[in-house]
Amino acid sequence: MTDSLGVSRRDFLRLGLAAGPASLVAACGWDGGPLLEPRLRAFGRINDWVGEKIFLSRSRLAPEYPISDRTAERLFPAYSITYNRRRIYPEPPRGWELEVNGLVRSPQRLTREMLAGLPRVSYTVKHHCVEGWTAIGTWTGVPVSVLAGLARPLPEARYLRFDSFDSGYSNGWDLASAMHPQTILAYAFNDRPLARERGAPLRLYSPVKLGYKLTKYVTTMSFTRERHGGFWEDQGYPWLAGV
């Protein structure tokens, strides 16, 4: 168990010893420095484990809201890495298709029409951003579990990873959250096809995760043995980000 969490008892002790002076000097927006910051991240893996194994229910649904509770779209923030860098939203590659691959028995390539023909889920839910704000919107798409049913993952598949055409943005996911009935690859927002800034043509959505786990501009969904990090996760944001 120690190995799977990547944290040993000694790490705990070091962290505890360091937490004292660290918080006393609370000083100066310190992230822990090169020595401690990785320890804090390692500690975060315990929270990831607790979040997935203890808090996350495979069947509990996020509350749904009436359409009248929707946040005005101009007040529902949208961003993309490409936009932040170059002030343009990423353009889908010609002949875009969703690929479902990795550790699966039958890899899939799906066009927009094929996705639209699959079982769909639609809900009006609250979006939780890691920054602390929330917004309500309606999302419609194909449950990730339906796509998994088509591709038939192999028993050794333990994680999922979602890749995009947004300057390399990606996210690694635990299977439990990905197979949650409300985790979907969405092609519509507030009853209309996804706008460019919302991640068109297809984005990951789930009310059981913080916004930064919800990959936009998705190209590939792959089943993996290893845990993939992600754009923000690799910079230090909590990996599980379950709410």
Place this chain on the structure above:
Amino acid sequence: MTDPPPVKRYHGFVRLTHWLTAILLPGLIASGLQIYGAFPQFGPRSDPYPLPNPWAGESFPEWARLGGWLAGGLNWHFALAWPFVITGLVYLGFLAVTGEWRSLLFRPRDLRPALDMQLYYLRLRREHPPQGKHNALQKGAYTAIVVLGALSVATGFAIYKPVQLSWLTALFGGFELARYWHFVTVWIFVGFTVLHVALVLLVDPASLRAMITGWYRGRFPSHD
């Protein structure tokens, strides 16, 4: 006049949990203030709730923050939160097992003595009211701080897992309000700590040494 012989005061468990809290809480507050800066208001983005908040739209000065950026603040906060919870549980477990809670829990029958004690402190009453190990005001303070600690943890979980613990989040009026209550607990903690330290230093400085060594040397109150 010689000092009375030292007496044993504050069990090792109490001292340990007290000082752990004194270390963890400032770290939790500082990292919490870092996190607050990412969205320094409460309620919907466009239309914040009209709740009292002198820091609306502000971020806290660097010396008051821990983590450096949002992710750093979160990692500190989540790393310190579990030890804080465990420390609280160990303390409560100690009180339960030893029966110490009896001398600390403020009960309705303490209301009258609390009033007498307040009158004494305000010099509206001449004699120090009779008391057991702690006076009724102390009981009130030590009970309230445990309740506050529990509320800070409960509101913390309510905003940590607003979907998985949606019943808890609903209990605090939803995610946005729970986030506000979590913030409010900070300022009550700060106020309590200032008062607590001031009273220790002014009224009974010998208890500070007792909280460190476990031995109380002096007479109470220290300056009489």
